[in-house]
Amino acid sequence: MDNKTNKLSILIPVYNDQDVLEELNARLMQVIPAICDDFEIVLVDDGSKDKSWQKIEELKQINSHIVGIKLMRNFGQQNAIAAGLDYVHGDLIVIMDSDLQDRPEDIPKLIDALNQSDASMAIAKWKSRKDGFFKKSVSKLFYSVSRKITKIKHEPHLGVFRVIRKETVDELKKYEEKTSTTLSLLYWIGVDYVAVELERDERFAGKSGYNLKKMILLTMDRIFSFSMFPIRAAIYTGLLISAVSFIIGVILILRHFFGNVAPGWTSIVVLVLFLFGVNFIFMGIIGEYLGRVFLESKKRPKYVIKKILE
Numbered sequence: 001m002d003n004k005t006n007k008l009s010i011l012i013p014v015y016n017d018q019d020v021l022e023e024l025n026a027r028l029m030q031v032i033p034a035i036c037d038d039f040e041i042v043l044v045d046d047g048s049k050d051k052s053w054q055k056i057e058e059l060k061q062i063n064s065h066i067v068g069i070k071l072m073r074n075f076g077q078q079n080a081i082a083a084g085l086d087y088v089h090g091d092l093i094v095i096m097d098s099d100l101q102d103r104p105e106d107i108p109k110l111i112d113a114l115n116q117s118d119a120s121m122a123i124a125k126w127k128s129r130k131d132g133f134f135k136k137s138v139s140k141l142f143y144s145v146s147r148k149i150t151k152i153k154h155e156p157h158l159g160v161f162r163v164i165r166k167e168t169v170d171e172l173k174k175y176e177e178k179t180s181t182t183l184s185l186l187y188w189i190g191v192d193y194v195a196v197e198l199e200r201d202e203r204f205a206g207k208s209g210y211n212l213k214k215m216i217l218l219t220m221d222r223i224f225s226f227s228m229f230p231i232r233a234a235i236y237t238g239l240l241i242s243a244v245s246f247i248i249g250v251i252l253i254l255r256h257f258f259g260n261v262a263p264g265w266t267s268i269v270v271l272v273l274f275l276f277g278v279n280f281i282f283m284g285i286i287g288e289y290l291g292r293v294f295l296e297s298k299k300r301p302k303y304v305i306k307k308i309l310e
Helices: 020-033 052-062 077-086 105-113 133-149 166-172 182-189 212-224 229-257 265-297
Strands: 008-014 038-047 067-071 092-095 122-131 156-163 193-200 305-309
Touching: 008 020, 008 077, 020 038, 020 052, 020 105, 038 052, 038 077, 052 067, 052 133, 052 305, 067 077, 077 092, 077 182, 077 212, 077 265, 092 166, 105 156, 105 193, 156 193, 166 182, 212 265
Parallel strands: 008 038, 008 092, 038 067, 122 193
Antiparallel strands: 067 305, 092 156, 122 156
């Protein structure tokens, strides 16, 4: 299939990557014009604290294909991706990181795999990663926990780097959830995909924006948006405490009849333990309902745009 018939959008969230953007632009411009005449490079500055936005403005002066979107503050990678998806116009949309761990030279491989299949997405599956031991360990833990306690199922070692058809992005936009992550929603919807094995390079420059805190928050977003496990765990804990308190109560009552317990102490302990367990059950049930609607009911946007370079 001739990829030049498609309009292509390359969506890249940017955070503190001023030293990477020039090289990123150069490598993209070596690859993209050869596979598509009509394309846009959408750079979403997610509240960078360095001079990333100034660099985007400079690159825009020499490359008219660049579209710059500056967010009001740091909203997180997933929300930056959501902002870009709301803006892109391509028939095919590439999503990739800005740090050049995702190789621009691999974009044709993803597009070819997508065009040769009936799938809605082509996703990079990392054969190897040149990340540190800590980051790889946390990623593995995130995948394991997510797979066990949510209904989101996908192959291991899949990355952000992917190509998506426009009709799939249009379907994704129908889901106006504020508390879930964009890529997790794609898996939850059940979008079919083809995995393409690729190598992942080291960062070209700078440090990863994904520290331990952000990784934990990302894990919590997926768990609390796509699983009722935490609340149900509270219910099960309440039931367990109630059962244990009942057993202890029986033991204390027996001891009371044999005169081994001070008068009044048994009834107080049994009552406290029982009500404590029942309280857990009620809190869990209430949370089952309130937890689903609380954040969504605020109807706050996922992101706020400060400026756009058309």
